[in-house]
Amino acid sequence: MHNCDKRRHPKHFPQDSPMAPRSASKSAVPSDKVGVICRALRRAIIEQALEPGAKLPEDSLGERFGVSRTIARHALGQLAAEGLVELRRNRIAVVATPSWQEARDAFDIRIELERLVVRQLAGKLTKSQVAELNAHVDAEDHARDGSDAVSIRLATEFHILLANMTNSPILVRYVSEVAYRCCLTLSLYSRPHSSECAINEHRAIIAALVKGDEAKVMSLMHSHLDSVASRALVAPAPRRGRDLLDILAPYAEESEGGRVVKMPKVVRAR
Amino acid sequence: MHNCDKRRHPKHFPQDSPMAPRSASKSAVPSDKVGVICRALRRAIIEQALEPGAKLPEDSLGERFGVSRTIARHALGQLAAEGLVELRRNRIAVVATPSWQEARDAFDIRIELERLVVRQLAGKLTKSQVAELNAHVDAEDHARDGSDAVSIRLATEFHILLANMTNSPILVRYVSEVAYRCCLTLSLYSRPHSSECAINEHRAIIAALVKGDEAKVMSLMHSHLDSVASRALVAPAPRRGRDLLDILAPYAEESEGGRVVKMPKVVRAR
DNA sequence: AGCGCCTCAATTGCATGCAGTTTGACGGGC
DNA sequence: GCCCGTCAAACTGCATGCAATTGAGGCGCT
The missing domain is CATH 1.20.120.530 (GntR ligand-binding domain-like)
Structure with a gap:
């Protein structure tokens, strides 16, 4: 696994937000276990403890929060509905990387x-x-x-x-x-x-x-x-040195021929 | 049970929407079983096949769409995130009744x-x-x-x-x-x-x-x-004869003393 | 060495099962 | 007759287990 482990346990998630005890998810959440996870992840994301592209495997989430995958999964669903995480079929959920x-x-x-x-x-x-x-x-x-x-x-x-x-x-x-x-x-x-x-x-x-x-x-x-x-949004290009591959991925199709990275087999499927 | 069964099986849900094959839930949905259910319910709701307050038990949904409760539940979660259904802990989900x-x-x-x-x-x-x-x-x-x-x-x-x-x-x-x-x-x-x-x-x-x-x-x-x-929104009062009780519920506290319905034990809990 | 195929661990997709809560109804007491 | 307490059915909350898919490293071929 390439760079996943570094960020798999960002810190320990702040379990409760000082403000916004209600906010967006008031009516959206069945129990509150899901709500707790959502709030924690939201906060971790906006504090950049979880950077865009960070992987969010259901197991790890469930383990970290002491719940089963079912609940973690549900939470990820909610966050995806909010546009904070991206869910791709059969793939690990990641923090959203907006273009x-x-x-x-x-x-x-x-x-x-x-x-x-x-x-x-x-x-x-x-x-x-x-x-x-x-x-x-x-x-x-x-x-x-x-x-x-x-x-x-x-x-x-x-x-x-x-x-x-x-x-x-x-x-x-x-x-x-x-x-x-x-x-x-x-x-x-x-x-x-x-x-x-x-x-x-x-x-x-x-x-x-x-x-x-x-x-x-x-x-x-x-x-x-x-x-x-x-x-x-000073420039339409990502500045800070991040995952490189992950960040470049969205640009794959519109690469204007500048410096080209090797991209071994990304080309195959995408 | 009061009027639940009448609407429990509204018709058979239109399984696919002619337009809006993508729309809101494009990125929000893990697989597409969930997506199918969401689209069907959304459509049933906007076509008023499902009226506000209609009950949406996970079992029935799952049975109707040929999936397990887990999936139905997930779909309900998504719709709740969109504000179309209301989820209350340990209670049957209902189509949202906005004030x-x-x-x-x-x-x-x-x-x-x-x-x-x-x-x-x-x-x-x-x-x-x-x-x-x-x-x-x-x-x-x-x-x-x-x-x-x-x-x-x-x-x-x-x-x-x-x-x-x-x-x-x-x-x-x-x-x-x-x-x-x-x-x-x-x-x-x-x-x-x-x-x-x-x-x-x-x-x-x-x-x-x-x-x-x-x-x-x-x-x-x-x-x-x-x-x-x-x-x-001509008048802030609901016009059409509906569930009565359900519709009146939000008005319980601001009843201005018009014709009063009997309300056997709604008063107790609410 | 480079390239592709193949196999296997990791991870998701989903159903089922069990426990706890709510609902609605029946029956007894006033 | 009306009200309240009790109870069973219905439903949700959640974890777990199994099948299917992914992608990553290893192996052999060129």
Whole structure:
């Protein structure tokens, strides 16, 4: 097995998320064993403990979480439905590796959805909600020294927190999903810098929400996400040195003849 | 058992969908047995063969489709992730019964998403795509005499067809999901009339798309969906005589003291 | 040495079985 | 007659077992 073992046991998965105890999977999950696994994997993915392309064998998952393959499998199904993992018949599930175009699409959708969020929220936040938002941004600020992973997670959770305040489960679900996808993208195409300036933009959004200026806050959110996207999607080519083969795979058919890798028998089946 | 058996075997499920052989579940499904069940149930739901609240026991599903409960269960999980069915621990899965507010939210999201669709599509359609759209609307027209179920399905599929043309799998998925949800809503809150006028609106949208007028087509789509929504969501109270108890359940706490039903022991637990 | 075939461990696909929970009904008490 | 407690059937939650597929390394051939 080539590089699988390195990442098979990423750390020990954080078994419970501090925030988002409900979020997307509220109604989707039969029991909660599945829910626990989903949340853990989601978090591991957005913190980049699991990089795109990482393998997720049902056995290992089941063993790690103390459940049978059946449950692990079900969890993988849910995550696949969210677009976070890819399931191919008779093959090991892997963390999704969105193409550059898919990433771009995800951001486009995210912009529209989050504009909707702030439109619904403008001028309607309670004092305690504002306090909660400010506290969260403070936490983001505080985490600037820490790992990038935490910063990215917190930044994402800010947006989900906003969505939560709309009290629209559907909207929460979609915003969460698409935000997670965008996180995936970040770990694929972006450099480890990102978040810094985003914090101020978050503060500006809160201010505009409180002021109640719909148009203003929508445009703020738009440009905020636009800049996140453009910081992330600088070039349509993957930058960081990863699995090489795995990352190159999606480009197999549209290789424009640059430096060509040997690719022994990938050509055969694909 | 109250009214369960009547709908336990709705007809025989249409095993394959004429259109949408891929749609939302393309990447979500491990094998295709699950996919087949999902598609069949989705279709049965949007054609209102399965009404909101209808029970979906794993055994019956498995038996009907010739698979084990494991697979049926997995399929239900997927549909739950899409919001089409509700899964409660240790309880029989049921077709989702969105509240009026959820329905409103779904339409709001749908409007934004579909505006995005037509924005991306304006002026970019190929001849054959236009032909396909026209053919579809012709089919809608032709189906006006037929059952409401088919009309509703075709109207919904028109929107999904549009989304497909963006070549953005994510967008397709979200539009499909939310459109299906809106169908659910229609079968809950709307009267059997709807589609008639929608056909002309569809034609107008195609025309504007061809003309390439972004602003125009976005506003057309907006008002089209708005009018569908307002035709559907006339009153926040359910109209058609359905399960009574099931439908009234969500209103248990906000009963404004109109004619009260007896409700023998629903009060106890709920 | 290089190339292809073949075999085997690893892994998924799926059904079945058992245990626990809910449902709905029957029967006794008020 | 009505209400409540008890019970059996129905259903879900989950693990396990077996068959089928994959892909990776080894072997022989050129």
